Amino acid sequence: MKKILGLMVAVTLIFGGFYYGKAFGQEKQISLKLAHINVIDGMLDKHAKKFAELVALKTKGRVKVDVYPASQLGNMTEMLEGVSMGSINMCLESEGMFLIFDKDYQIFQTPFLVTKEIINKNEFIKQLRERVRAKNNIRVLAGQGWRPPFHLWTQKRGIKTPDELQGIKIRQVQSKVQIDVWNGLGSTSVPIPWGEVYMALAQGVVNGMVHNIVQVYEEKLYEQLNYCTLLDSLMVWQTVLINDKVYAGLSPDLQKAMNESAIEAGNYFTDLASSIEGDARKNVEKAGIKFIQTDRKPWFNKALAAAKKLENEGGWTKGLLKNIGY
Template sequence: MRYKIILLVILFTSLTSCKNTEGPEVLYLGHTLPQTHPVHKGMLEFQKALEKKSKGTLKVKIFPDGQLGSERELLELLQIGSVAATKVSAAPLSNFIPEYNVMGIPYLFRNKEHQFSVLEGPIGKSILEKGSKFWLRGLCYYDAGSRSFYTSKKAIRTPEDLNGLKIRVQNNQMAINMVNTMGGDATPLAYGELYTAIQQGVVDGAENNPPSFVSSNHYEISKYYTLDEHSSVPDVLLIGTKYWDKLSEEQKIWVQEAADESAQAQKRFWKESVEESMKVAKEAGVEIIIPEKSLFAEKSKSVVEKFVKEYPEMESLVNQIKNN
């Protein structure tokens, strides 16, 4: 089935890459999120803005829900030119562009305002452009919130409360180091297996943002949510350079402006989604805990030190962000 989809996309691309003076150019955008997600809503704004700016000569066709494959498969499709654009978390992009690793450092960003002043300023734009040598040009960042701990049987009020708890994390060394340093037992596990794992006590909890906490139904079996907000890894809207390079200079301006406008709208959608998710969690009886974040930040300092030691070329970038 997957090969059929890929062949279909290649057919679409070959058709739309031909010069067509009678119809619009179509940009195919695939992603893995549901249509109710605030990031998908941001992409709809991108679709609307691009069509308006180009007076209908450039259109966006969106394939949500993983119709065209996983994040990894979509990245590969961008690189070979079979799909024009996609959205992925900044975390997997670090496999191509080391600078994206920095965004997973715990408590790197002081607050939301600081985060987006960095991402939407010279530092963030420079990182977006670094993917071009891997055929993956970044257009803009989408808000993916902040990750916090949630547990099933015991509330986490201080880092010491993590002692001995198995906490599911993404298969990412930064996340593993952070939880282990705080005293927990970091347990990489597939996201699709997490609900059952918490329910059966295989793990004691996990960490994620409020919309994911609720949309996954993890709030049904995890009655403690500690808003320590230890990391804020954004999503990235990408365009394949094989598609980008075919655009005229005017078309490139339209695409970039549409992406930038969609990013501002998406931040509003994300804020609304967080508020609604927190309301759902509270009504379901989840205890929302507001801890002293400085305790968690202090405990995780060695994670930053270890990262800079392993990647000395990143120290300058980390300092630039901190001083921004």
């Protein structure tokens, strides 16, 4: 009987890379996979590694987070769906990309309208998080990291006003609100996965994109671009997202350590992103990128008009623009 019990205790629980158990009184390490799409040693990778380091420290080695960078476990959508299904334990991604699960998340991805204050103080986003957790089995850990603001990058010519966007094909993520707003501004939006952007620019599939200076530098995308119009068009925050069943399988003290690690890693990332943005700008300027200052108001007005049209067409629940102050 004792032998049977010993064998039963030694059995390992495997759930999408989730490994935990006790054998002969010895607590075994929990191994978790964390995926992201950024290049190795890019700023998102540093965020992920900092989180893994903090988890190991705070759990005294009881939890080990293995980081899989550079879309090794799939593109953005595949990664999120993997966490939802349990084939991936965790990922580091913009919470706004939950729009693939709940259309109301689109309101927080609207170019030119969303600010840090709206994200930090809006109560509706808490309801959305719970909806996605309950329906799609993904939990948002505490804390967030803010990426540098997004700007417009182009090849053919520098852009100062929305009217000059005619004929410009702009790469976008697979987001209806971002596609519709940028189409409303005058461009032609083309959704392309992040890992394919460099080639799309090189081959002329698109001749522009919208992103932050640091990642354009890290991914060497500036090699295929000539101009950057400074617009602060989008504020993107990223969080550690975990399969809810994996999270529920952790003891309360480990859950606490995971959330504390996510908060500290998010703060680390926000400071890091801010500190390296200036150097990234200098480097792309040296490479030939010309930066353009412009009046943001015409862009904001057109974006708001496009967002109102989208709300009227059922892009998200009626009244959400008013909910965030518009």
